[in-house]
Amino acid sequence: xxxxxxxxxxxxxxxxxxxxxxxxxxxxxxxxxxxxxxxxxxxxxxxxxxxxxxxxxxxxxxxxxxxxxxxxxxxxxxxxxxxxxxxxxxxxxxxxxxxxxxxxxxxxxxxxxxxxxxxxxxxxxxxxxxxxxxxxxxxxxxxxxxxxxxxxxxxxxxxxxxxxxxxxxxxxxxxxxxxxxxxxxxxxxxxxxxxxxxxxxxxxxxxxxxxxxxxxxxxxxxxxxxxxxxxxxxxxxxxxxxxxxxxxxxxxxxxxx
Numbered sequence: 001x002x003x004x005x006x007x008x009x010x011x012x013x014x015x016x017x018x019x020x021x022x023x024x025x026x027x028x029x030x031x032x033x034x035x036x037x038x039x040x041x042x043x044x045x046x047x048x049x050x051x052x053x054x055x056x057x058x059x060x061x062x063x064x065x066x067x068x069x070x071x072x073x074x075x076x077x078x079x080x081x082x083x084x085x086x087x088x089x090x091x092x093x094x095x096x097x098x099x100x101x102x103x104x105x106x107x108x109x110x111x112x113x114x115x116x117x118x119x120x121x122x123x124x125x126x127x128x129x130x131x132x133x134x135x136x137x138x139x140x141x142x143x144x145x146x147x148x149x150x151x152x153x154x155x156x157x158x159x160x161x162x163x164x165x166x167x168x169x170x171x172x173x174x175x176x177x178x179x180x181x182x183x184x185x186x187x188x189x190x191x192x193x194x195x196x197x198x199x200x201x202x203x204x205x206x207x208x209x210x211x212x213x214x215x216x217x218x219x220x221x222x223x224x225x226x227x228x229x230x231x232x233x234x235x236x237x238x239x240x241x242x243x244x245x246x247x248x249x250x251x252x253x254x255x256x257x
Contacts, residue, residue, distance in 0.1 A: 008066070008073040011054075015074075015085050018050045037114040039080040044116070047081045051088030064093040068104065075111050083111060084120045091124040102129045102136050109143065109151060115187065118150035122157025131161035137172045144179040149188060152180060156191045163195075163202045170203040174210050177226075181218040189221050196226030208234055215241050 024041045055062065067090040074086035105125055112118040130136055137159075144155035159176045162169040173195060180192050200207040211218075211227055220242050227235045 008069040011058075011066070011070050012073055012077065012082060012086075015050065015054060015082060016079075018054065019047070019081050019085070022046045022050070037078050037080050037083070037111055037117060039114075039116075042081050044084075047084050048088060051085045054085070055089055055092055062089065062092075064090075064096050067093055068101070071108065072104075075108055078111065080114055080117055083117050087117075087120040087124045094124070094128045097125075097129055097132065099129075099133055101125070102133065102139070105129060106139060109154065112143075112154045113148045113150040115150050115153060118153040119157065122154045126154055126158035127161035127164075130158045131165065131167060134162060134167075134169055134172060137162075137175070141176060141179060144176050149185045152183070152185075152188055153191065156180065156188065156195055160195055160198065163198050168202050170199045170206045173199050174206065177210070178214070181214050181222060183219060183222065189219065190225070193222050193225035193228075196222070197229045200227075200229035204230060208238075211238055212241070216245070220246065 019040060019042060022040075022042050023046070025043055067086070071083070071086040071090050074082040105121075108121060108125075112121050126140070130140060140155050140158050143151045143158075146152060155176060159173050161167065162173050177192060177196060177199075180188065183189055183192055196207055196211070207226075208230055211223055211230075215223055215238060223242060224239060227238050230238070
């Protein structure tokens with residue numbers, strides 16, 4: 001007889017029981033005023049530990065279809081920590097992800113309005129799927145154009161796969177960065193800049209040309225942080241251009257007046 005723990009309902013019941021035993025932190029916001037996801041207020045490290053413990057104890061009864069069904073069930077319940085544990089369990093099968101899972105992912109996207117869920121969904125599911133099938137970049141760009149900071153974060157995290165593990169699709173990465181270069185959310189400013197830095201390691205010339213072209217209208221904070229992996233001379237030239245556009249007089253020039 002199949003162990004009852006392999007049913008999504010039984011799995012979520014056990015997961016929730018383990019989560020309820022954890023110490024609650026000071027409550028945090030869901031990351032977006034539009035998010036319908038509820039939060040228990042648990043430490044991320046503790047939530048990941050629940051996933052590791054569950055996976056270790058039920059290794060023999062978990063498989064990919066069950067893990068997908070658990071994510072579906074968790075998303076229907078709309079509790080942040082339950083969703084993150086379910087995504088951690090699904091991540092253990094990433095080498096088995098079928099291309100068809102991308103369509104399922106697109107149905108899960110509404111919960112990505114929550115920034116923490118977006119991080120888990122982006123790194124655990126969207127990135128490996130896009131890395132396997134870069135033709136899905138059109139859907140990722142659709143996420144990048146939304147008003148939801150969480151969905152934009154999902155787009156950034158998914159796109160990172162295109163310049164990871166020896167992949168070199170810098171043009172597609174820059175198309176996503178183009179959409180997000182006026183980003184103002186602090187977390188996303190840092191992550192878009194990080195995506196540019198990673199891309200520079202693959203094709204410095206392409207990123208350099210992009211940064212100089214968009215220096216006229218891009219967020220200067222992203223441009224500065226995203227240029228850190230350029231060689232010193234080119235980065236200095238970019239920063240000088242940004243300062244000139246902002247009307248900032250270099251210290252040396254000011255001293256000579």
